Amino acid sequence: MVIRPLAALVLVLALAGCTPAVEAPLPAPTLTPVATVLNPDLVPMSLGVVTEANAAAEGNRIGDAFEGLIDPASIINISDASQLAPAADDLPPYYVVYRTYTLDPAVDPLALAQTITAIALKSGWTSYDETNDNGQYLSALSGGPTEAPWFALIGGDASITGQSVITFQIASPDVVA
Numbered sequence: 001m002v003i004r005p006l007a008a009l010v011l012v013l014a015l016a017g018c019t020p021a022v023e024a025p026l027p028a029p030t031l032t033p034v035a036t037v038l039n040p041d042l043v044p045m046s047l048g049v050v051t052e053a054n055a056a057a058e059g060n061r062i063g064d065a066f067e068g069l070i071d072p073a074s075i076i077n078i079s080d081a082s083q084l085a086p087a088a089d090d091l092p093p094y095y096v097v098y099r100t101y102t103l104d105p106a107v108d109p110l111a112l113a114q115t116i117t118a119i120a121l122k123s124g125w126t127s128y129d130e131t132n133d134n135g136q137y138l139s140a141l142s143g144g145p146t147e148a149p150w151f152a153l154i155g156g157d158a159s160i161t162g163q164s165v166i167t168f169q170i171a172s173p174d175v176v177a
Helices: 003-016 050-065 109-122
Strands: 077-079 084-087 094-103 126-133 136-143 150-157 166-173
Touching: 003 126, 050 094, 050 166, 084 126, 109 126, 109 136, 109 150
Parallel strands: none
Antiparallel strands: 077 094, 084 094, 094 166, 126 136, 136 150, 150 166
């Protein structure tokens, strides 16, 4: 009888968990490198009560982290004019880190400033404005705790032939004590 061997074959296949004999393997996913650079050193920390001393320490820590993104061999000079910005009109005082880096003229300060901005954005900063005109790049950012944000300006200047300049201005939350 033909039915009996066919029934036996169906039963064996059912019990064995019949699957296709040869299944074409799915192609491996193509992994696209993602330029995600998360640098926790760039993230402003909550200070609780903001004093001149802790704002200066935190601002300089962040400034040092930004500086760490520049090849030290390319730095010719650093000008640091960081200070407490006194209260004026209706504005309370705040601490500002203001650093200017004169770099080897071979360094493209516009590309470097844009790269530093991109790293800051991927590290939690938020962009508010960005300009890139006439050999000057400027990015305005905020970061840190919502209740007491930090502000940063990252600039690149190639407007003078043969000069390469990067600037960082990092402003603390309002100093209250």
